[in-house]
Amino acid sequence: MTGRADPAETLAYVDDCLDPEARSDFEARLKVDPELRREVAQWESQNRAIRAAFGAPPRSALDFGDASNENAVRRGGEAARSIGGAAQPFGQARSQRGATAPIAKSRPARLGATARRVVGAVALAAAMVWVGLPVLTPRPPAALLAAGASAARALADLPVEFVAGDPAALAQRLGPRLALTPPLAPGLQLVGARLAPSSQATATLYLYENSHSARVALMVEPLDEIGAAPAQHGEVDGLSVAAWTGAGYGFVAAAAEDADVAALVAAAGADDNSVADADSQRR
Amino acid sequence: MSSVREWSDDAGALRRFGLALVRDDRFVFDDVAACALIDKLFRQASLTLVDCPGGDRRAARVRAFAQFVRLYRRHARRLAVDEDGGWIETPPSSCGSAAVGVRGLPLELREALLLVVLAGFTHREAAEALDLPLAVVIDRLVRARTRLAVHMAASRDAAAAWPQSAHLRIVK
Secondary structure, eight states: OOSSSOHHHHHHHHTTOSOHHHHHHHHHHHHHOHHHHHHHHHHHHHHHHHHHHTTOOOOOSOOOSOTTOHHHHHHHHHHHHHHTOOOOHHHHHHHHHHHSOOOOOOOOOOOOHHHHHHHHHHHHHHHHHHHOOOOOSOOOOHHHHHHHHHHHHHHTTSOOSEETTOHHHHHHHHOTTTOOOOOOOTTOEEEEEEEEEOSSSEEEEEEEEOTTOOEEEEEEEEOTTOOOEEEEEEEETTEEEEEEEETTEEEEEEESSHHHHHHHHHHTTOSHHHHHHHHHHHO | OHHHHHHHHHHHHHHHHHHHHHOOSSSOOSHHHHHHHHHHHHHHHTHHHHSOTTSOHHHHHHHHHHHHHHHHHHHHHHHHHHHHSSOOOOOOOSSOSHHHHHHTSOHHHHHHHHHHHTSOOOHHHHHHHHTOOHHHHHHHHHHHHHHHHHHHHHHHHHHHHHHHHOOOOOOO
């Protein structure tokens, strides 16, 4: 310790706990005090060593508004790397090739590269007009929708395994991976939950009742590394079904009436806009 | 569904913090034992994360970590009493790495340091989670970092001097 700066203040600077004014004051002192700089560098190096030792992502200089959120910091680091110009070997190779002098060579008359691209684009446009535009929006897996419909048909009318009156007990029984806060839709009353087989893993089947005491099911299946996809509606054996994905989970809502499914989809925020927003935020 | 994502972020941070906290090379020596203990404590502590629909996320996060620390303190105190009737500081290890140095710290210093450095809490949030005054938390942070710096410097020196000082022990 140098005696020139309060150790508490130095630690607060290293741990990013100073308010902006105190931080700028400290940085002004840091510029003129090499001993203080050395001390700060030592603590920062120690922080990096601890985070690396326990597998935590390194902290980024970018502030995304929530310094406590490690994943946001990690995403910020990735964004900074892509913005900051990461290595692009293929782009470099192309630019180097372009910089060299063209070799004059007599060749038989052929279409140039630009002409080939133009012809290709015209052919692609003609094909798209003829066949129709492909669906470019992400779609939930078909197996997820089928599994959700099967689970709802087989299990929705059975007694629930876990009652909804005690969400803490519900979470304790199901475990942190399966227990989510279920969406509360207007007109639907949460009755409880059951475990259900799904497309890839065990899922939670949340069961609701509408005003006619008819059951409405929402299956939530944890899926690793799946992209967000907006709700896709369908009908399976007389059941109205909607499936969507997001936040590492697959969701299937199933009910006899379309309105109940739509209410669940809206309550879960799985309409096209919100999913697109979440997806863009993740990128 | 952004709340689901935030909840899983917090759960991941809590699990990472827990794994670092419970490996003390005294009662919990390996990752398998640490994971078993974490699963037990994590399930109880994560209830405070799950059971907060529409609540303040930051407060829920602090509550969950505080609950985890309380559960682990109780667990460690029970083990210490079962063993020798008192709280004993872990002897420092001679192996040189930041992880070993952190494991060699007493629990009171380790939990404060890991909350701030690993879980990304501010000093004030750490004080709230540990149910301690802010000054005490800062004092513990200073002590933890100083001890860890001494440990890491000593292990660096030992590694540098190793070729000269190392020798085989003669066993008859």
